[in-house]
Amino acid sequence: MTLAKRIIPCIDVDLDDEGNAAVYTGVNFEDLRYTGDPVEMARRYNEAGADEFVFLDITASAQGRETMLDTVSRVADEVFIPLTVGGGIRTREDVKETLRAGADKVSINTGALEQPELITETAAAFGSQCVVISVDVRRRFDEAGEQYTQIDGESCWFECTVKGGREGTGVDAIEWASEADERGAGELFVNSIDADGTKDGYDIPLTEAICDAVSTPVIASSGCGGPEDMYDVFTQAGADAALAASIFHFEEYTIEDVKSHLDARDVPVRT
């Protein structure tokens, strides 16, 4: 038997007008639509057979941070599957607080790019198993990269971005993934700015390039429109886990739908 491929629902959590934590989901790159209560959604996905649960804090305020840690604790009480929490984690103290609130893993993005030692220190202090390095990547078709991939006859490299893809960093994502792996990251969480919100499928060339570069499990994210996209990212790119938000939140597919599709096509899943 091999390890099962993991199906992971993800929620983006912000504060609503009254300062309470609420889940928002982007619709076609535009408005964020109120989707539900984080604790209620966590309970539902736990029941529905999700393999893990990802909670992303998209607030940016100190007040938001307090509310989020409290919400993480309440979510942790509802899920009997691994819980990953990300968003705004920049210091070892942030990691510690988040784990103490009940997260099993923390997802670190900008904080790790700014300060790569944070990966090394966090892995040494809490173990690699809880360190997920998240990258927001976009394709670039110029000469500034280090590692190139051919896509539809064009030569492209992958750049790490920050601020939700609005700002480039000049860092080659494949190089960065290898460095994060060597520094002790336990998993890599790959978001594609190009695929995000399209529902046209995961960025296969990007995911494959990262899977080839690292020895840790890779979680593919962004672009999922349905179970066949998950099939592709598992079988063509070699991803270990596939993350999705809107297809589950808007009930286009259930986790069971996805798993029975994959099972029928001989992808090992936990049923």
Next chain:
Amino acid sequence: MSQADIVVVDYGLGNLRSVTRGLQRAGANVEVSHDPAALTRADGIVLPGVGAFSEGMENAKPFRKALIEAVDDDIPLFGICLGMQMLLTASEESEQVGQGDVDGLDLIPGKNVRFGRDQTVPHMGWNELTVEREHPIVAGVDGQYAYFVHSYYAAPEDEHASVASTDYGHAFPSIVATDDDTVFGTQFHPEKSGKTGLRILRNFVELCDSSA
């Protein structure tokens, strides 16, 4: 619903919150304690653990005597992940990092060994349980998946101690139990293994309840 009093050993390692919630969901009254004396009044004891073997044994030192005495008094003891590995005699992990021999609790004779170099470690994710022999702790879990995160696994001297196995390159014991039903362990995290994990915790709590 069972009402066994379960003490979760707090020696500074491990995700006690989720273990506690899992046991409560399984019907137990749970006390998290850093006092070894608390073990004597328990119907069952849970030894959680995340991290390195030598660090775990060092941190758990104040509990060593109380744990061994509790098992002598037939109080069921359940080790999770590192907590399970600590039930054995020794581990290659402490030897490999040059810390010499670090003594485990020796409640299950045997050693923890590392996966072969050809296997990616840690073994992390959902993998399948194959029940090796009938036992109350594994009721209802054959063929189900559980969540693992580890680089070493237990190799008990007595193969009979393995009540369920899992395949990662080769089969290894994923649930162990002694013949007298006092010492148990799971290499995976039952508190993170969904319904299957809760079933195992419930099996344990019921067993504690009936022997209380």
